[in-house]
Amino acid sequence: MTFNNVVVxxxxxxxxxxxxMSAFHGKNTTIWGRSDGSLDRAKARVARWEEAxxxxxxxxxQQVKDAEAHLxxxxxxxxxxxGADLVVEALSEDPDVKNDFYxxxxxxxxxxxxxxxxxxxxxxxxxxxxxxxxxxxxxYHFANSIWKNNTAEIMSQSKTSKDLPKEMEQFSRExxxxxxxxxxxxxxxLLNSLLVPFLSDALVLWNNGVSDPETIDRAxxxxxxxxxxxxxxxxxxxxxxxxxxxxxxTNPEVKKASEKFKTMIDQGKIGRESGKGFYTYPDPDFKKxxxxx
Amino acid sequence: MTFNNVVVxxxxxxxxxxxxMSAFHGKNTTIWGRSDGSLDRAKARVARWEEAxxxxxxxxxQQVKDAEAHLxxxxxxxxxxxGADLVVEALSEDPDVKNDFYxxxxxxxxxxxxxxxxxxxxxxxxxxxxxxxxxxxxxYHFANSIWKNNTAEIMSQSKTSKDLPKEMEQFSRExxxxxxxxxxxxxxxLLNSLLVPFLSDALVLWNNGVSDPETIDRAxxxxxxxxxxxxxxxxxxxxxxxxxxxxxxTNPEVKKASEKFKTMIDQGKIGRESGKGFYTYPDPDFKKxxxxx
Numbered sequence: 001m002t003f004n005n006v007v008v009x010x011x012x013x014x015x016x017x018x019x020x021m022s023a024f025h026g027k028n029t030t031i032w033g034r035s036d037g038s039l040d041r042a043k044a045r046v047a048r049w050e051e052a053x054x055x056x057x058x059x060x061x062q063q064v065k066d067a068e069a070h071l072x073x074x075x076x077x078x079x080x081x082x083g084a085d086l087v088v089e090a091l092s093e094d095p096d097v098k099n100d101f102y103x104x105x106x107x108x109x110x111x112x113x114x115x116x117x118x119x120x121x122x123x124x125x126x127x128x129x130x131x132x133x134x135x136x137x138x139x140y141h142f143a144n145s146i147w148k149n150n151t152a153e154i155m156s157q158s159k160t161s162k163d164l165p166k167e168m169e170q171f172s173r174e175x176x177x178x179x180x181x182x183x184x185x186x187x188x189x190l191l192n193s194l195l196v197p198f199l200s201d202a203l204v205l206w207n208n209g210v211s212d213p214e215t216i217d218r219a220x221x222x223x224x225x226x227x228x229x230x231x232x233x234x235x236x237x238x239x240x241x242x243x244x245x246x247x248x249x250t251n252p253e254v255k256k257a258s259e260k261f262k263t264m265i266d267q268g269k270i271g272r273e274s275g276k277g278f279y280t281y282p283d284p285d286f287k288k289x290x291x292x293x
Numbered sequence: 294m295t296f297n298n299v300v301v302x303x304x305x306x307x308x309x310x311x312x313x314m315s316a317f318h319g320k321n322t323t324i325w326g327r328s329d330g331s332l333d334r335a336k337a338r339v340a341r342w343e344e345a346x347x348x349x350x351x352x353x354x355q356q357v358k359d360a361e362a363h364l365x366x367x368x369x370x371x372x373x374x375x376g377a378d379l380v381v382e383a384l385s386e387d388p389d390v391k392n393d394f395y396x397x398x399x400x401x402x403x404x405x406x407x408x409x410x411x412x413x414x415x416x417x418x419x420x421x422x423x424x425x426x427x428x429x430x431x432x433y434h435f436a437n438s439i440w441k442n443n444t445a446e447i448m449s450q451s452k453t454s455k456d457l458p459k460e461m462e463q464f465s466r467e468x469x470x471x472x473x474x475x476x477x478x479x480x481x482x483l484l485n486s487l488l489v490p491f492l493s494d495a496l497v498l499w500n501n502g503v504s505d506p507e508t509i510d511r512a513x514x515x516x517x518x519x520x521x522x523x524x525x526x527x528x529x530x531x532x533x534x535x536x537x538x539x540x541x542x543t544n545p546e547v548k549k550a551s552e553k554f555k556t557m558i559d560q561g562k563i564g565r566e567s568g569k570g571f572y573t574y575p576d577p578d579f580k581k582x583x584x585x586x
Contacts, residue, residue, distance in 0.1 A: 190512040219483040
């Protein structure tokens with residue numbers, strides 16, 4: 001089955017990016033928002049993604065215009081769901097908010113409509129039954145700036161049908177993503193299951209005074225040939241996200257590192273986007289040849 | 294202080310590489326071995342490193358000849374230690390073997406002679422007092438094929454003097470290494486403190502059926518821009534070493550993975566060097582552009 005009519009529920013950072021890339025690739029796409037205010041904020045975000053795709057992937061004005069023609073906005077859920085093939089739930093990470101939506105969705109949507117959740121931190125199985133179609137439901141996780149960091153992790157829960165991951169794989173390719181199949185529920189999907197503990201281990205080494213961020217990055221870069229060490233990766237994630245991740249950690253040594261991120265944020269060292277984090281951009285030391293010598 | 298007279302104790306894989314690179318960079322270097330047989334094996338290894346430096350870093354015949362002129366072999370410990378500035382202990386990872394050597398060293402060596410241990414898995418603090426000069430003793434850890442993977446991790450223990458890491462930093466540069474300072478004792482130094490848990494996390498995802506090696510590597514490569522995912526890194530480490538690492542793991546989920554490595558070894562899939570591991574070499578799939586699409 002090909003998904004042509006796509007509804008994205010919630011126009012936040014990721015929701016608006018998913019909707020925009022879906023429209024950009026010719027899908028008839030609707031962003032549903034709770035209020036006119038939330039739709040206005042979604043539109044402002046989409047305007048930023050329009051500039052970003054021109055800059056980052058060389059999109060033309062015409063392509064952006066075509067995307068706009070495919071992208072619709074509504075606060076009317078019933079109208080949005082009419083004829084929808086695929087609904088991408090991208091609401092806030094609050095179980096009550098999600099359950100409340102799924103109940104409405106279950107009542108209003110056609111039984112054939114597929115629904116996927118963009119949750120990062122909750123597990124799809126928590127909500128599968130609330131959707132009224134657990135076999136047509138799975139987790140669908142993106143990186144940020146999805147037009148260039150174009151992974152789409154497709155994570156089944158125990159009741160997901162065998163066919164749905166394949167259909168989502170096809171849809172992902174159609175909207176310019178590289179599908180990454182996650183065969184069973186795994187908190188953090190694949191990338192964050194590897195990345196979060198990796199960054200945490202580096203933070204613990206730093207926190208315990210074993211070494212400093214630059215030396216740790218150098219060891220990783222020389223040892224594995226990677227273009228970025230863990231602290232350079234944190235710069236690209238941004239200190240606000242790192243603060244949120246570490247603050248929630250169950251490992252007290254990692255949790256302690258959240259204080260360091262708070263200090264960095266207070267000092268305006270917010271990460272690559274702000275020009276300063278562990279390194280100074282746009283010419284960070286780790287890109288200089290002498291860094292590895 | 295500049296270390297010009299270097300003794301490497303033990304001519305195994307790493308010992309012979311360290312001695313060879315020391316001699317290659319003009320240091321007067323001696324390999325001490327327990328018997329003529331062990332010295333013969335060390336010489337055979339050095340002959341391999343001579344070919345390797347020609348191939349890998351474009352060393353000339355003359356450079357190799359000069360290295361040979363700087364490299365000596367002896368079974369006479371007293372003679373070896375006479376006038377030694379720096380002793381690199383590269384014996385097997387057996388505390389009794391190391392303690393036995395340190396006792397002899399302590400009796401025979403000049404009090405000014407510095408000693409470092411190439412241990413990977415034991416902690417230098419266990420042996421510091423046995424050397425008779427704990428302030429002149431630290432951990433000194435290399436990767437394999439040190440002429441190209443040229444990190445030298447310099448790890449102080451609590452009694453190491455403040456100056457010794459700096460002197461070892463200078464020595465490391467003099468023998469072509471990139472020094473990586475580890476300010477206090479850390480099992481695994483820096484690189485393995487990050488790498489071993491990272492590889493273990495990837496193995497657990499695979500073992501639990503969450504995804505397959507290629508998909509996990511793809512997620513990591515796209516998500517972080519790295520040239521190798523965890524399973525490609527395992528191929529370059531080799532299945533025998535991976536078997537040893539996982540077999541000793543205290544995490545039962547990681548330990549279970551050792552069975553998979555045993556099967557791979559039995560099938561002749563020993564890793565990159567054998568042409569087959571998780572990928573087939575010299576043109577592994579992960580190097581093909583479509584792998585990331």
